[in-house]
Amino acid sequence: MIVFDSFLVIASGKWVKLEKTTYVDPAGNTRTWETAKRTTRRANTDADGVGIIALLKRTLHKDCVVMVKQFRPPMGCHTLEFPAGLIDEGESAEVAALRELKEETGYKGEVVGVTPVTCLDPGLSNCTTQMVMVNINGDESENINPTQQLGDGEFVEVILLPLDEFQMKIDDLLKREKIVVDAKVYIFSMGMVQAFFKPRELLILKQ
Incomplete structure (x- = not known):
């Protein structure tokens, strides 16, 4: 004990x-x-913040994951991440996720799932998050040309990556730019490869 x-x-x-x-x-x-x-961290939650796995669905388009690229001073470079943010006083994870998604990307979505509270880097910090799954109807008028609502000092680029080519597009981005991918994002991309192309095989990493 x-x-x-x-x-x-x-x-x-x-x-x-x-x-x-x-x-x-x-x-x-x-x-x-x-x-x-x-x-x-707020008194009403065990999670510091939320990460948002937002799927943009549009007629005659592939389903895309909504990503954000931004400069992170601790890393000294730009990172590729899911939209994310801290939970405000009195907010649930669902409310915080929809607010942060609107602010960072301009998209309005519908929550379809929430994970339990999970840790991020337990050897360094007690920081925790809940991942919130959101569907976005890209055919709705407000989602056709979404407008970000960024705060002062926030510079966030929205990147749309096709769900069925998610890992390939990330790998292409890594070859072109000096960028670090959030671990949650890359693990998700590996899972998508498994789901689309090798659903009955054990995942094996490249050597």
Whole structure:
């Protein structure tokens, strides 16, 4: 059994704090761990934010996954991600997802599924997220020419990638640009390859 002893704040900023966690492991040894935590988690949820897997459906077009490309200072480069954002006070994951989708991409959608609370980088942070699945009717007038509602200092490029060519299009993008793909995105792309082309085979990575 793990027994927590203390949590010491080493440094704190507007959005993130660094803590030293002291705990006793199952062997009875006292250990410490440095942990990054968000300062913004709301009382009404165990999730810090949401990620949105949004599928754009249009007549006479392939179904496309709505992606965002943006510069991430911690990475020092642009990243390819699912639309995402923090959950505001009083919001559910579903409400936060539809708000963030509208702000970042301009699209209005309908929630069709929500995951449990999941961790992102548990060796570094306690940051958690819920993935929200959204369908977008691209034939609706407001979704034909969507307008982003970005905040000050936000620069987000919307990228549409065909669902049945998702991993191939990402790999092509990686060859052309200095960009890092979010792990959730690439794992999803591998799953789509499996679903479309090898549904009865065990997934094997390229060596």
